[in-house]
Amino acid sequence: MNWRINRRSFLRGAAGALLPLPYLNLMEPTAQAARPAEPPLRFLTLLKPNGVHPPSWNIEGGAESDFRMSPLMRPFAHHKEDLLILDNMGDFGFSSHSNSTRRFLSGHHQHTQGPSIDQLIADRIGGETPHRSLELTTEGLFPNQVGCSYISYDRQGAPIPRESDPQLIFDRLFRNPMSHPRKRQEMRSLLDRVNEDASALSRRAGYEDRQVLDQYLSVVRETEQRLEHIQVSSGPRAGIQGHKRPGRPSNLDEQVDAMLDIIALALWTDSTRCITYMLGNSNSRMIFDFLGVKEQHHYLSHFFRNFSRSNIDGLLKISLWHMEKFAYLLDRLKGYQDHHGSLLDHSIVLFGSGMGHSDNHTATRIPTILAGKGKGSIRTGRYLRFSENQQLGRLHLTLLEHFGINQTSYAGSTRPLPGLDGSPYEAYTERPFASWIRLEGDTLTVQGRLRLSDDLSEAKVFYVDVEGKKPIRVEVAFKDFHRFNLAYHCGTPVILQGLCSIREGVPLLHKITKLTSLFGKKPGSQNG
Amino acid sequence: MPIASNASIKGIIGVAFCFASTLCVCADFRTPDFQQDILPLLETYCFECHGDKKIKGGVNFVEMTTEAKAQLHYKDWENAIQALHAGEMPPDAAEQPKASEVDLLKRWYQEVLVEQVIAKPALFQSRRLSAGEYRHTLTSLLGFDPEVAIMEAEQTQSETSLVLKLLPDDPPGESGFQNDTHKQPLTSGLWDQYAYITDSALNQLQDRGSPIWQKTLQYPWKNPEEAIKHITPLFQSFQRRAYRRPVPLDDSEHLASTIARASNPVAALKKELRVILMSPPFLYRGLLMDVTRDKPVLVDDFELAERLSYFLWQDMPDERLFQLAEQGLLHRKTILEKQIQRMLKDIKSRRLSEGFTTQWLGLGAMDSFARKQLPLAVSLKTQPIEFVHYLIHENRPLLELIDSRITFTNPHLAKHYAEDRKQIASYRKARGIELENIAHTRIELRHTPHRGGILTMPGILAMNRGPILRGNWILERILGDHLPDPPANIGQVQPNSQGKHLSFRERFSLHRANPSCAFCHDKIDPLGFALQDYNDQGGYQPWAKLPGKGKDRLTRTPIDTSGKLPSGETFENLIQLKKLLITVKGDQIIHHLTEQLMSYALCRKLEIWDQPSVRRISQAMHEEQAGWADLISEIAMSLPFTQTIVTSVKPE
The missing domain is CATH 1.20.5 (Single alpha-helices involved in coiled-coils or other helix-helix interfaces)
Structure with a gap:
């Protein structure tokens, strides 16, 4: 019996009010934007679903302009100079998927009666372009928790329908039957x-x-x-010649690439200046079979609850793919010249999630990256780790200011977040510690920061960084990895003692006998 | 609409006649006259609540100034006569009619609104294809279902059919069914959507290199005359399928020559196909039927083929039906019967089971479950559909709807089937999959007889929580007795006062003591409370927790599920009630089912002149203990289905 229940009846059933469907308006005549004398400022957001695996995402140590990108950030490392990486963003406590989705663009999970910032921005800048804004996604509705499927909310806090079909969006933007x-x-x-x-x-x-x-x-x-x-256009809109309507994707990767292409093109042709795009629902059930991963993303994102080596590998493959998509988007935005700079220079791109730790759902250290110089209003190439947890609402208040929207408060935050434009901010200071190596016979003792290998295809390999020396490679049997909970201590200074061998002239710790956390963090008291 | 037991009312009226004739020798046996005899009685006994100041229960007798108007409201009359017969109306507090007056009303009803009604076909009305019909027709015509270009993820909902995504949902028409699109006009917004879908579909047609596309463009280029000869039959066949009937040859020749002589044949081909797919005979049903006007006639063979295929398949006719229609054979009873059997065996008949069951039983109410777990919600909703599909497919007796030893279940619902769950294959979800849709398996209820039939399916029980909603659902959906909305000031059932341990039923009986509530609740409550052994989630829980001896102790107390139907029959529990429904209410259930199915088949609300056909079929079905496929077959061969009247001028 190979049939399906009529999904439409579910989509449009009793829950209709909560599950708005996209109104495509495919034929509605749209105004033609005149090429402005000065480049406009664009706002673009990209949601990474399901939080992150903190040991591979977090940046530990380093300074504002001298820091090391984390293993997960490697796919977009070549864009480092165009990024402003924010750390210690978040809220107190734990967060459901649905709450975290709301938080991402609405600043706080309880801010359910008001608009998300993209909508405020679209109200401000959307009138000048043929399309006020685009709300896009990758995945269908998740009806169990409707909130997981929406990041954009209108002035009443009601979800805004989103569209996932690249062909429909392309037609809506560039092949409007009424004006073509x-x-x-x-x-x-x-x-x-x-x-x-x-x-x-x-x-x-x-x-x-x-x-x-x-x-x-x-x-x-x-x-x-x-x-x-209807006013007739003189021809196809400038710039879209040579861009073909996307074909039918054969996998998710192609679908998302097609959508990212359209997003860049839409911004460049000034068809719209405000776009939100979800790489998946915030509790994405997507299966990434084209990456060779057969498990649902949400299942894997609970990497502790559903722990296994292969699950971690699967999760990291998916996470890297998300990062590659972000990198691809930045490539595209940089590839378009816009007046005397690139499209990225005249945009603010917000990339991130609504929760931090994907397994225990903590709302602290939420991955948040701004990309693009925002026409000079954002000083990029830096890593800001704030001394204390900063509510996303503060960031949003600042972003609104960048678009000329001055509010006294947003989502309960009344003070804008400092530092984005290079202004002073209170930075996190780590307790200083020394690092050293001692080798006695084949017993090696090392003190330094433990971190995951940069190469996530060997995510069971760790390193201990020692100042002025090559890092010590830690590659132990699963038993030790598990017993000493290496992943948990990632990012923190430890004293590690164990048996050592020399491989290719570099010391390698292959058996751990003792692990001491330098500052005695208790398990569970810290992220990761 | 308890014409319930037309037969039984008739019997009782017959008895009444005997009494009347012995009591009043001078009884007048002419047919009562509406103006002279009936209207004065309505004025005296009914107008006050039903028309003058109030319109209770939505029944307005003041509007019915002539017999013709009374006929339009024949449903209200069915209810009124039954209430009168049961002594429910006029209410006790109001002035009561004399026995002779009651008799007069019943006679008038029976003779004028039942016996004298002559079956005739309805006026012909063409109508736009519903979204589902349009989708399937386009799919059959082109050979593929135009799709949306997205990937799907488990446990989420996205519309993958471009047609369903872009066309608005059809609201239920007057008949309550979505295929009743008579009142849904074409709008310019819809036009845009059709145009976009057509364009998309034609692009996909080109990309897929479908036969019509390739063969047309393979014509001999050099010689236009040859080309026309080559293309004409292709187009003739395509047009015949698109319009669901043959077109004149010169029409197809004209199209063929346009393409053959075009400087850009690809563009010309696309244009001609676009015209076909946007033209009225494709988008609407029945526009091209050509029959004698202004009198009842058989619909022509192609219309009959279309009626059959949209009824049973939600789709255009297939080649076999076309052939029979072309040979003029489809109206022949034996051939028609054989085709119906063939079509019911086809996998496409599932659309009948799904479309009809969902709308008839109101399964849309289960959509709100989707917020819990989608695969579970899907399982609950598909279970009754699967069951009805089985009843149709295997031509099971109609009343097995109420009780059956067969049901369908899957691992999501298995917990409701105790020992019997062993009959379904054990299920282990794949690693990394949190929840997934699983098909139902047929099982025999050996250990869980309390689950037999539609009334006790977990989804049906869970979508109607509590005895009142459940009772009302059975009345409305199964027995076809539509009750008026409850008054606004009904208040709440009071909680137990301190020290008292009354059951919900006992407290409810205090609540409904008001005599004006009794009219409906006497009908609702016995049915609803018989299902009290099932909890809000549809689980079987034949006991209530009541405070027992000792501190903070709860004891399990059996629940009172006994009851008495308004017609006097009593029962102890649900098993006995089901038996009563099958024996005493069987004719009423079949009557209602026949009405619903006929209304679905005709895509319209039934009129009084359809009633003779409904009565004839439902009585025959009941007497013969016929099956579901028999009923479908009877409806498809009935007068309303096979005949029509096409008017040339505006009907009065």
């Missing part, structure tokens, strides 16, 4: 023909059929009149 000369011609000749046929039919029809045909003919005439009144 060839499409208009096609529609005109269609109307002529069906008008003729229906009129002929009507002459022979019975009473009831004539009613139906009259109705049909009046719609034909109405459409003819609409065509007359």
Whole structure:
């Protein structure tokens, strides 16, 4: 029995009010934007679903302009100079998937009665472009927790329908049948023909059929009149020649690439200046079979609850793919010249999630990155780790300011977040510690910061950084990895003692006998 | 609409006649006259609540100034006569009619609104294809279902059919069914959506290199005359399928020559296909039927083929039906019967089971479960559909709807089936999958007889929580007795006062003591409380927790599920009630089912002149203990289905 229940009845059933469907408005005439004298500022967000695996994501140590990108950040490391990486963003406590989705663009999970910032920004800057804003996604609705499927909310706090089909979006932006000369011609000749046929039919029809045909003919005439009144564009919009309508994707990767291409093109052609895009629902159930991962993303994201080596590998593959998509987007934005700079220079891109730790759902150290110089208003190439947890609402208040929206408060935050433009901020200071190595026979003792290997394909390999020396490689059997909970101590200074061998002239710790956490952190008291 | 037991009312009226004739020798046996005899009685006894100042229960007798108007409201009359017969109306506090007056009303009803009604077909009305019909027709015509270009993830909902995504949902028409699109006009917004879908579909057609596309463009280029010869039959076949009937040859020739002589044949082909897919005979049903006007006639063979295929398949006719229609054979009873059997065996008949069951039983109410767990919600909703599909597919007796030894279940619902769950294959979800949809398996209820039939399916029980909603659902959906909305000031059932341990039923009986509530609750309550052994989630829990001896102790107390139907029959529990439903209410259930199914088949609300057909079929079905496929077959061969009247002028 290979059938499915009519999904439509579910989509449009009793829960209808909570599950808005996209209104495509495919034929509505749209204004043509004149090329502005000065480049406009764009706002773009990209949601990474399901939080992160902190040992591979967090940056530990380092200074504002001298820091080491984490293993997960490697796919977009070449964009380092265009990024402002924020750390210690978040809230107190734990967060459901649904709450974290709301938090991402609405600043606080309890801010459920008001608009998300993209909508405030769209209200401000959307009037000048043919499309006010685009709300895009990758995945269908998750009805168990509707909130997981939406990041954009209107002024009443109600979710805004989103669209996931690249072809439909492409048509909506660039092939508007009403303003496209060839499409208009096609529609005109269609109307002529069906008008003729229906009129002929009507002459022979019975009473009831004539009613139906009259109705049909009046719609034909109405459409003819609409065509007359629409302003005709001179040709395809500048710049989209050479860009083909995306084909039908054969996997998720192609679908997302197609959408990212359209996003960049939409911004560059000034079709819109405000776009939100979800790489998945915030509790994504997606299966990444094209990466060779057969488990659902959400299952894997609970890497502690569902612990196994292969699950971690699967999770990291998916996470790296998300990072690659972010990198791809930045590549595209940089590739377009916009006045005297790149499109990225004149944009603010917010990349991140609504929760930090994907297994225990803590809302602290939420991954948050700003990309693009925002027409000079953002000083990029830096890593800001704030001394204390900063509510996302503070960041949002600042972003609103960048778009000329001055509010006294947003989502309960009243003070803008300092530091984005290079202004002073209170930075996190780590307790200083020394690092050293001692080798006695084949017993090695090392003190330093424990970290995960940069190469996530060997995520069971760790390093201890020692100042002025090559890092010590730690590669132990699963038993030790598990017993000493290496992943948990990642990022913190430890004293590690164990048996050592030399491989290719570099000392390698292959058996741990003792692990001491330098500052005695208790398990569970810290992220990761 | 308890014409319930037309047969039984008739019997009782017959008895009444005997009494009347012995009591009043001078009884007048002419047919009562509406103006002279009936209207004065309505004025005296009914107008006060039903028309003058109030319109209680939505029944307005003041509107019914003529017999013709009374006929339009024949449903209200069915209810009124039954209430009168049961002594429920007029209410006790109001002035009561004399026995002779009651008799007069019943006679008038029976003769004028039942016996004298002559079956005739309805006026023909063409209508736009519903979204589902349009989708399936386009799919059959082109050979593929235009899709949305997205990937799907488990446990989320996204519309993958471009048609369903872009076309608005059809609201239920007057009949309550979505295929009743008569009142849904074409709008310019819809026009845009059709145009976009057509364009997309034609692009996909080109990309897929479908036969019509490739064959047309393979014509001999050099010689236009040859080309026209080559293309004409292709187009003739395509047009015939698109319009669901043959078109004149010169029509197809004209199209063929346009393409053959075009400077850009690809564009010309696309244009001609676009015209076909946007033209009225494709988007609407029945526009091209050509029959004698202004009198009842058989619908022509192609219309009959279309009626059959949209009823049973939600789709256009297939080649076999076209052939029979072309040979003019489809109206032949034996051939028609054989085709119906064939079509019911086809996998596409599942759309009938799904479409009809969902709307008839109101399964849409289960959509709110989707917020819990989608695969569970899907399981609950598909279970009754699967069951009805089985009843149809295997032509099971109609009343097995109420009780059956067969049901369908999957691992998500297995917990409700105790020992019987062993009949379904054990399920282990794959590693890394949190929840997934699983197909149902047929099982026999050996250990869980309390789960037999539609009434005790977990989804049906869970979508109607509590005895009142459940009782009302059975009345409305199964027995076809539509009750008026409850008054606004009903208040709440009071909680137990301190020291008292009354059950919900006992407290409820205090609440409903008001005599004006009794009219409906006498019907609702016995049915609803018989299902009290099932909890809000649809689980079987034949005991209540009541405070028992000792401190903070709860004891399990059996629940009172006994009851008495308004017609007097009593029962102890649900098993006995089901027996009563099958024996005493069987005719009423079949009557209602026949009405619903016929309304679905005709895509319209039934009228009084359809009632003779409904009565004839439902009585025959009941007497013969016929099966589901028999009923479907009877409906598809009935007068309303096979005949029509096409008017040339505006009907009065």
